[in-house]
Amino acid sequence: MNNLSFVLKSFGCQMNTYDAVRISNLLSKEGYRPVVDEENTDIIILNTCYIREKASSKIFSELGRIKKIYKDKGKNLPIFVILGCVAKAEGDNVFKRAPFVSIVLSSQKYHLLPQLLQQVIDDRNNTSSLNKRKKKLHLINTELSGLEKFDCLPPVKNSDKVAFIQVQEGCDNFCTYCVVPNTRGREVSRPIKDIIDEATHLNNLGVVEINLLGQNVDSFNGIDENGNKSNLANLIKKVALLPNIKRIRYTTSYPSKITDDMVELHKLEKKLMPLVYLPIQSGSDEILHKMNRKYNTQKYLEIVQKLKSANPDIQISSDFIVGFPGETEEDFQKTLDIVKKVRFIQCYAFKYSPRPNTPAQKMDNQIDNQIKSKRLHILQTELRKIQDDFNKSCIGKVMSVLFTDISKVDSSFIIGKNEYLQPVIVKADKSILGSIQNVKITDASYANLKGEII
Ligand code: SF4
Structure with a gap:
């Protein structure tokens, strides 16, 4: 030692x-x-x-x-x-x-x-x-060798109420701008038993919320106890049986890989949070094709519709890349159009950044940085406005909040996250830390919500 x-x-x-x-x-x-x-x-x-x-x-x-x-x-x-x-x-x-x-x-x-x-x-x-x-x-x-590391790394020892479990690594999608298939390798899923053992360990430590992680989590196909391949919905059903685990999330979804089982689970499983992170990247079918994303905007909208029909509380968050090679003003306008249609409640938007040894790096019609900056600003302004509207629409509603932090500004305020990962601030005793409370939202800004425990 x-x-x-x-x-x-x-x-x-x-x-x-x-x-x-x-x-x-x-x-x-x-x-x-x-x-x-x-x-x-x-x-x-x-x-x-x-x-x-x-x-x-x-x-x-x-x-x-x-x-x-x-x-x-x-x-x-x-x-x-x-x-x-x-x-x-x-x-x-x-x-x-x-x-x-x-x-x-x-x-x-x-x-x-x-x-x-x-x-x-x-x-x-x-x-x-x-x-x-x-x-x-x-x-x-720098070899890529599948699941070996999962067997060797010790389980987490944490006192947090929110924890992550990696269930899948790597990606087979080969989006033309992305380095992940090279840096993290091809898709591999952990066996269900290993994941449930880790989730049980976290459950026993007092973890309340688990986020199942994978670069392409909907492609999860880990082996179950009978040696058969199982999907993400089956895995979530098993995690949901753990009594202390009250909330389950999964990240990151690939739109066309969301299965009907997952859609159904959003209808039935109350522990599954109603926020789906579903990166669309662009609202232009031409650009999606150049990105090698295996869906078009119509398919994307159908998936959103299916999810919302299964559970009307579902909201969508997303990622966007602006200024992908060849993106015209018209393509960019289509991105703005889909933003207005879906009304994503939280998003990450970035300028396209060429990465070494990716097909997109070698594409013609790379977009000038000034144009990228201008488009990013326009997109972020629109996204921000929608997020602001959504936050304000929460005023008067009762939301369930998992409290995890004391405010650094004023220790008489406690901060938590609701179903949609919006920060919610209440004036309360720190004894509520670690608990889920019903909170009536009384005020909202772009950054957070304020409320009272009821
Ligand atoms: S699906 Fe995601 S991780 Fe996989 S190649 Fe595309 S951007 Fe990269």
């Missing part, structure tokens, strides 16, 4: 946040100490995102920034570790751009981290200080 400290910083999606908790637990089990002070630690671990150019360049500027802190103070550099999608996508190149990095590991190899760290530590201990400056131990493993 060693007693070295580590700082683990996670960037990007919920999958990375989930992985970060498990990596932290793995290292703690080996005797490493998690700390937050990046200026005084033995190990710096960056769990990275590659989805947009900005996200990956941020990693290298972060490395440079932290290195400078240690140099300026005349201190030995910590051991730098790069995990996640930048590790897989950049591979050896990480060492060229940042030679002081010691370990590069892709997402499916996290369980090897303790043994690689030990190699670096042994190497540092056995190297004279003169050689230490010259010698750089570069360890890399």
